[in-house]
Amino acid sequence: MLNNQTAEMTAALISSRQSFLPKRLFQPGPTAAQLEVIFSMAATAPDHNLTRPWRIVICPQECRGLLSDAFARSLLDRDPHATEQQVQDAMVKAHRAPLVMLAIVNARGLDSDVPPSERIIAAGCAIQNIFLMAHAMGFGASPTSGKSMYMKPVRDLFGLKEFEDPLCFINIGTPDRSTLAKPRMIPSEFVSTLKF
Template identity: 35%
Template structure:
């Protein structure tokens, strides 16, 4: 089916509106109910699986914690804190498990040794997490990616049922922003972007060849 010019214009406008929405994405805090429905979470995970995946290794693993399971996770966080430091009562970590209606543990199941470097496998999971944050934003929810001591704690990883080789890359806190917030001011792209033309390299190679 061929599209006429008005249909192309409509599609282009829809895509620009979607991009404008993405440019408003930020990490609101705190988060509360309502949380995404099961169907909406399915869409979020579908977006995650669209991330680049060199070697088709599918290194991403996700663990969803919600409802009363957050209380159990809070106990795990508190115990892990006490194991790290006997003088820490762990209570401040217990509260982290209740800071949003849904938590999603972001995990990388690294295949090693493999021709695809471990760093690329971990980056694929990071890309999946960013897709999830973008999807949550487009659905009208907030997402906050947190790391910290619990992300590197073997006790927490074991409690979540991760394998020894798995890497816990943090938790996505998911819910509805408690109050309206705006994205923080960002620097303009030129602050971080430059174009490489290769001209200087070409001159250097020519000079080196001439000096032989």
């Protein structure tokens, strides 16, 4: 059974977690052994009927050029008149964090009665576990998205099926400095009690 000290340590870990922009994340990133632990913690997320509706695809350093090209093509598909600087700005995003992964959810496929909302919640819990374990190891992490994530060049690069959707990129690395903590909601702002 967990004790008060464990609860206090867990509260300290969760409350001190913060997101870092990918451009603020540098080497070193997690080792293969650390990443295995991080993914093992993701696997503890709630999963109704063991649907396993989410997956993670790592984009290793040797594939960042492919991601960079996909970002550029996605931008030009949306805006054929994008400037060269805008294209370069889109491409550089692929090279920022030491570790970049795409979280993917299967909310519309599978032979399962589990509703899409529960599948997305399961994926969100897995992602949060990744962030918390990375934070416990001393890394910074953040989710990022953007219009390119939903477009064909990126979908094709990561092998998304027609019934799968990208949730976010997960960026992990060593932060260059602490950032100021953002204001957080207090329980009274989001908790109410049902009344007769």
